[in-house]
Amino acid sequence: MTLPTICVRKGGLVPIMVREVMEAAGVREVVAEGDVVLVKPNFVRPAVSATGVTTNLEVVEGIVDVVRSLGATPVIGESCGVPFRTADVFSALGVDALAKKLDVRLVDLDTYPAKDYEVPRPQTLDTVHLTSLLDEVDSVISVPVAKTHNVTTITGAVKNMHGTVPDTEKWRTHLSGVNEAIVDIAQAARPDLSVLDMTTCLEGHGPMTGDPVPLDAVAACLDPVAIDAFIAHLTGYEPEDVRHLVLAHDAGLGQLEYAVEGDAPEPRRFARARFITPSLLIQQYWTRVQYFLVRRFGIDLRSINKNAGGLILQYPRFTAKCTGCGDCVDACPVDALTKGEPPRTDSSTCLCCGICWNVCPVEGAAGYTRSLRWLLDG
Ligand code: SF4
Ligand code: SF4
16 A cells, blocks of 8 residues: 655745645645645634634745646635634735735635535535635645644644634534544545644644644645644644544545655644633633524624733733833734833734734743633643
8 A cells, every 4th residue: 555645844935835735745736737725724813823723824825826836826715713713814924915915816615605515425524615716627736834732732734624623613513523524524525635834833722722833844745634644643643533523534534554755843742722721611611602602692792802812812911021112013913002102902802813922023022821720720
């Protein structure tokens, strides 16, 4: 049996690494002249890629360039994580500005029409409700970040396809058994190629929070299960211990064994997501209450949810080292900061995107709150 090959590059310029791994992995087998190609990044919430939470825009740009160089047309599509609005996330991360600069179509999958797709080998759902954009494209490129995940152990190319579900439908997949549901989704929307962003990975309580692990690397593979097995090894797990990977393998989505070509980062034991913790219970309880109220009564608690997210998420925190330069105020995408020394944060507006503490030029002047999650979980 031929093993799928994970092609890896490390320590180079991002666009060059992206081009090399895509070519080595066999992009020409799945993208042809005249094709339309869905590029599906992971923009789960408005947090810049330096936090390890979202796909690096340089990686996305590199993929767009490669697809175009093959005479195909790229389309970028995403539905971000609940409770965030995808349009806010696109704006906060500069995705819409990137799409404009590259003159590439950007699709908010929350507002785009969706339809039911049959699942060939159902694990929990006979049909999955996904974006109908899938019918308009010839191939799909999944662009995950290597992360630990508080429910699914790790998240990668397979789990990333959960973002083809509009946010109003995510309740169904969450309540149907996440591991099984994401395999059902990936059967209806199997990526033809996966490009793994390891420029900054995420360890700990992912996928929305945690601690960044910069590895300065990119990988690609035609087999989404194999590249996720690679993530498992990278982060200190055996693929057989990751339930959705075993299910995905059994459903015929790919292999758990692989070969590596190129200079892969040394595996290291990533800090683990904590499974049963007070903050996780709060997070899951709150999410389910919201889904229930929206679905049954049309009551949208997202503005409250955004504030309640402060129990879990990281808000900016400024120290006496702040010089009042205002760089963070200018960079904030939603004007949540008022200039000062230090700036003041409007927590009802703040998206917890992390841009302000990442642009700050003064060492130790800007960071983030440790939140109730830290108080509860240590
Ligand atoms: S205050 Fe900081 S974390 Fe909040 S939205 Fe603005 S830039 Fe993002
Ligand atoms: S960028 Fe840093 S130093 Fe400048 S105002 Fe913001 S926190 Fe203060």
